[in-house]
Amino acid sequence: MAKPRLLALASGGGHWIQLLRLRPAFEDFDTAYVSMFESYADMLDGARFYTVPDASRFDLKSFVPVFLKAIRILARERPRVIVTTGSAPMLAFILLGRLTFRRTLWIDSIANSERMSSSGRLARRLAHKVISQWPDVAEREGVESWGRVI
Numbered sequence: 001m002a003k004p005r006l007l008a009l010a011s012g013g014g015h016w017i018q019l020l021r022l023r024p025a026f027e028d029f030d031t032a033y034v035s036m037f038e039s040y041a042d043m044l045d046g047a048r049f050y051t052v053p054d055a056s057r058f059d060l061k062s063f064v065p066v067f068l069k070a071i072r073i074l075a076r077e078r079p080r081v082i083v084t085t086g087s088a089p090m091l092a093f094i095l096l097g098r099l100t101f102r103r104t105l106w107i108d109s110i111a112n113s114e115r116m117s118s119s120g121r122l123a124r125r126l127a128h129k130v131i132s133q134w135p136d137v138a139e140r141e142g143v144e145s146w147g148r149v150i
Contacts (some may be wrong), residue, residue: 009084
């Protein structure tokens with residue numbers, strides 16, 4: 001039986017590192033990855049990998065190329081689940097995933113120790129599940145905390 005497909009997404013830096021630390025949790029899935037930097041493909045031992053451009057929630061036009069690329073990636077991969085550690089460009093996948101009946105999970109960055117990121121607050125309206133890595137933040141924001149990735 002084929003493994004269900006999972007699309008794992010993160011921008012760069014700490015978001016990407018946190019996503020890589022979740023890889024053991026993806027073992028029961030056929031996982032493809034998305035980020036903004038082509039060089040990250042070298043870290044994935046040949047796993048399917050896609051890039052998307054950067055986008056800012058302060059410039060909505062910058063999301064157009066991300067949405068177009070996300071549509072192509074979702075059509076090709078047909079994931080059952082979408083998991084992301086952020087940031088803003090990955091909101092396109094969360095929205096499209098939600099609209100196309102995929103399960104979606106937003107894991108807010110560990111860098112946000114006092115309040116949820118602004119992208120995380122947007123994701124809270126879009127994703128099936130949003131979690132914070134900080135119990136105090138989770139309680140204040142009305143989301144769950146499953147522990148820390150880092």
